[in-house]
Amino acid sequence: MSRMIITNAIKSKEFGAIINIKGWVRTRRGNKNVSFIAMNDGSCIHNIQVVVDNDKFGDEYLKPITTGACISVTGKLVESQGQGQSVEIHAEEIQIYGTADPETYPLQKKGHTLEFLREIAHLRPRTNTFGAIFRIRHQMAMAIHSFFNDKGFVYFHTPIITASDCEGAGQMFQVTTLNLYDLKKDESGSIDYSNDFFGNQASLTVSGQLEGELAAMSLGAIYTFGPTFRAENSNTPRHLSEFWMIEPEVAFNEIEENMQLAQDFIQYCIQWALDKCQDDIEFLCNMYDKELIERLKFVVNNEFQKLTYTEGVQILEAAVGNGHKFEFPVGWGTDLQSEHERYLVEQHFKKPVILTDYPKEIKSFYMKQNDDGRTVRAMDVLFPKIGEIIGGSQREEDLDKLKDRADEMGVPTKDIWWYLDTRRFGTAPHSGFGLGFERLLLFVTGMSNIRDVIPFPRTPKNAEF
Ligand code: 4AD
Ligand code: MG
DSSP: OOBOOHHHHTTOOOTTOEEEEEEEEEEEEEOSSEEEEEEEOSSSSOOEEEEEEHHHHOHHHHTTOOTTOEEEEEEEEEEOOSTTOSEEEEEEEEEEEEOOOTTTOSOOSSOOOHHHHHHTTTTGGGSHHHHHHHHHHHHHHHHHHHHHHHTTOEEOOOOSEESOOTTOSOOOOEEOOSOTTSOOBOTTSOBOGGGSTTSSOEEEOSOSHHHHHHHHHHHSEEEEEEEEEOOOOOOSTTOOSEEEEEEEEEETOOHHHHHHHHHHHHHHHHHHHHHHOHHHHHHHHHHTOTTHHHHHHHHHHSOOEEEEHHHHHHHHHHHHHTTOOOSSOOOTTSOOOHHHHHIIIIIIISSOEEEEEEEGGGSOTTBOBOTTSSEEEEEEEEETTTEEEEEEEEBOOOHHHHHHHHHHTTOOGGGGHHHHHHHHSSOOOEEEEEEEHHHHHHHHHOOSOGGGSSSSOOBTTBOOO
């Protein structure tokens, strides 16, 4: 008999039908005569209840069916009398695939801390919480492709191994096959990379943007969606060393259109979550964050607040003047810390904020310079509870200005000759941004640590599993 997934079984109205389900035992309780087994197969947050007549199978046979065991049950679908469930299965046949020793299976009782579950990341998808999170993660990936596909964007695959540091922040993980136990250096102490695998120094990408720009300048509108890597020693609830980024890039878009695209994109994804992940989001709302659904709806229904960095700093300085204490100083020219971003979003405007026109010194070399000579056409989208969720900009399309900025910021232009070629041949205004996938998931799930929205988090001093 072919298997029915539990999400379909609990919606089925074919009472009396014989069906087969397979899954993992969440709990077994009961008495001398009857056992109730709650089973989950990952297809939805809900368990299905299996009712077992103990005499029919015998205690010895039923004994190994404990929390964590994997079983197959064939039986009759019956309308349930019990509270909180619509159907149950009256078992006729039970096959045990795998047992889980109660002495050693770590997911015995409910209420494990998220910290503990991180240590057993290989088993945590079997909990309600992580089942919900990873189903939502999947749905958000689908939403992203759907949004861009509907708009005619091309999904463009940028390389993971690269020789260029897009953000120029020196946070790259090196990729090498050189023998680290016997590293040859020349007289000046430099390593000769011509003997390395790629014949030059190579690293894992921090962003697909530079290659994405090349693609936009031929295909018109593209997006990337892939893993990116940062060897940034930030042990915070919002930073990963390996995270997924979505980077749209659009020829002829100026910053205003870029901002609109960012808002439409995020709102579309959140609406998708509200529509398609209802049960999972309700579960997370009840368990972790009572205001989650309200917050999601609010973001879908309200325009983001747009203002310049300069205006943002003025608001923050006024807050300091009124006695608000920040850990880090505020002042024009300094990069905003998460606490500053969250003040603007949560305390001042009480809605998502798009900050534009940052000082050029604190942004990357490729951003379009404003006529004031001090600021660039950058835009950061700031979200409640998260801070920065998107970073983007209009790009500098003028070859000389771009080269000057690269020189000033110490970006070696000889290595990015191919990038500069887009400005040499048929240059045009264009814009794009990067959305941190896990930051979006933090917002959508209401979780507070980024380690809990990616299956196997990589952070400083941790690459287990
Ligand atoms: O602001 P960032 O560094 O911008 C770029 O990489 C640009 N090349 C994007 C573009 O214009 N195409 O990173 C973009 C976003 C951030 O806003 C944040 O959401 C996320 O990526 N991000 C991280 N997420 C998790 N862990 C980290 N260490 C992250 N660093 C950035
Ligand atoms: Mg940024």
